[in-house]
Amino acid sequence: xxxxxxxxxxxxxxxxxxxxxxxxxxxxxxxxxxxxxxxxxxxxxxxxxxxxxxxxxxxxxxxxxxxxxxxxxxxxxxxxxxxxxxxxxxxxxxxxxxxxxxxxxxxxxxxxxxxxxxxxxxxxxxxxxxxxxxxxxxxxxxxxxxxxxxxxxxxxxxxxxxxxxxxxxxxxxxxxxxxxxxxxxxxxxxxxxxxxxxxxxxxxxxxxxxxxxxxxxxxxxxxxxxxxxxxxxxxxxxxxxxxxxxxx
Numbered sequence: 001x002x003x004x005x006x007x008x009x010x011x012x013x014x015x016x017x018x019x020x021x022x023x024x025x026x027x028x029x030x031x032x033x034x035x036x037x038x039x040x041x042x043x044x045x046x047x048x049x050x051x052x053x054x055x056x057x058x059x060x061x062x063x064x065x066x067x068x069x070x071x072x073x074x075x076x077x078x079x080x081x082x083x084x085x086x087x088x089x090x091x092x093x094x095x096x097x098x099x100x101x102x103x104x105x106x107x108x109x110x111x112x113x114x115x116x117x118x119x120x121x122x123x124x125x126x127x128x129x130x131x132x133x134x135x136x137x138x139x140x141x142x143x144x145x146x147x148x149x150x151x152x153x154x155x156x157x158x159x160x161x162x163x164x165x166x167x168x169x170x171x172x173x174x175x176x177x178x179x180x181x182x183x184x185x186x187x188x189x190x191x192x193x194x195x196x197x198x199x200x201x202x203x204x205x206x207x208x209x210x211x212x213x214x215x216x217x218x219x220x221x222x223x224x225x226x227x228x229x230x231x232x233x234x235x236x237x238x239x240x241x242x243x244x245x246x247x248x
Contacts, residue, residue, distance in 0.1 A: 014202050014235045017181055029182040029235055033212040034080060041080050044151045045183065053149075056121055058157035060098045063165040066091040066123065071146075074123045077111065079148040081180075086125035086145050088170065090162050092155055093118040112150060122155045123148055124162040129172065139245055142170065144177035160192055163242075173245035181235035194240035202233040 013029050020027045028049070035042055047053045066089045074091070075083040094101075096117040102109075112120040127143040147159050163175070177194065179186035186196060206229040207214050 013233065014181065017235050021185065026185055031182075031232070033207055033214055036212055038080055040151060041078060044078070045080070047152060048149070048154050054103050054153040056094060056101060056153055056155045056158075058092065058155050058161040060101065061092040061094050061121060061155065061158070061161070062118075063161060064091055064093060065089060066120075070120070071123055071125055074112065074120060074150075075146060075148055078123075078151050079146060080183075081146070084125075084145055087128040088126040088142075088166065090124050090126075090165060091120050092122040092158055092162060094121050108151070119150075121150045121153060122158040122162065124159065124166070126166055126170075126175075129170070132174075134174070137245075139173035139243075141174050141176060142166075142172045144175055159188070163192065167244065173243075175242045175244070177240050177242075178237040179240060180237055184238075186238040186240060189240045189242075192242070194242045196238055197241045198239045200237045200239060202236045205232050205234070206230070207232055 017027045017029070028046075030042065044053065068086075068089065070091065071086065071089045072083045075081075093114065096119075099119070109119055114120060124147045125145045127145055129140045129142050132139050132141040144163070147162070149155050149158060166172075167175075175194075177189065178200070179189060181199075186194075190196065203216070205214050205216055208229055210228075
């Protein structure tokens with residue numbers, strides 16, 4: 001193992017992202033452990049980034065609440081990050097009569113076919129509401145925790161449709177979310193009315209070079225892993241806020 005890898009400055013990858021953004025270049029930071037453990041999902045995201053994924057119009061889908069097992073199973077197969085607790089969970093379902101829009105409708109879709117022969121093509125999860133004071137005004141605030149499309153698919157307008165369903169049902173004053181700067185510049189959120197409010201610092205992880213296991217710093221005793229684990233830092237995140245409450 002090259003010991004120099006263990007002492008890369010925390011802001012190194014963030015600085016690279018910022019430098020290239022100034023030149024109009026979008027950088028994706030692809031970690032080897034992520035590539036090895038979630039190759040299919042990485043390939044799917046790269047296809048989406050290059051506009052080469054299966055496109056499904058959101059207008060053909062219907063929104064419905066889903067349960068935790070359904071959300072967890074979908075995120076496990078279609079999202080790079082682990083599933084988390086969420087109070088509100090929604091899915092987009094493509095009815096069987098619209099399967100004709102798919103380039104292929106074979107075995108790869110079977111895990112997400114429902115009992116009514118609809119296809120689960122996207123999910124979004126949200127936190128419960130919290131009372132947040134913003135500029136002297138109390139807001140009932142929620143967090144968009146996860147959003148994912150079906151592998152190798154892009155539901156065009158999917159997140160917008162899921163957000164509208166959530167807003168109609170819960171009537172939040174605002175919705176907060178984060179964009180992972182290893183992958184995203186956050187522009188997709190801005191097109192949906194979110195405003196960039198701040199940047200979060202790069203997050204520290206420890207990586208076992210033998211097993212590929214990655215853990216956050218909070219979960220490990222740094223002294224105990226110093227000789228065997230590699231210290232890595234991502235590019236941090238952008239924090240976004242979509243304000244819905246009209247101040248009187």
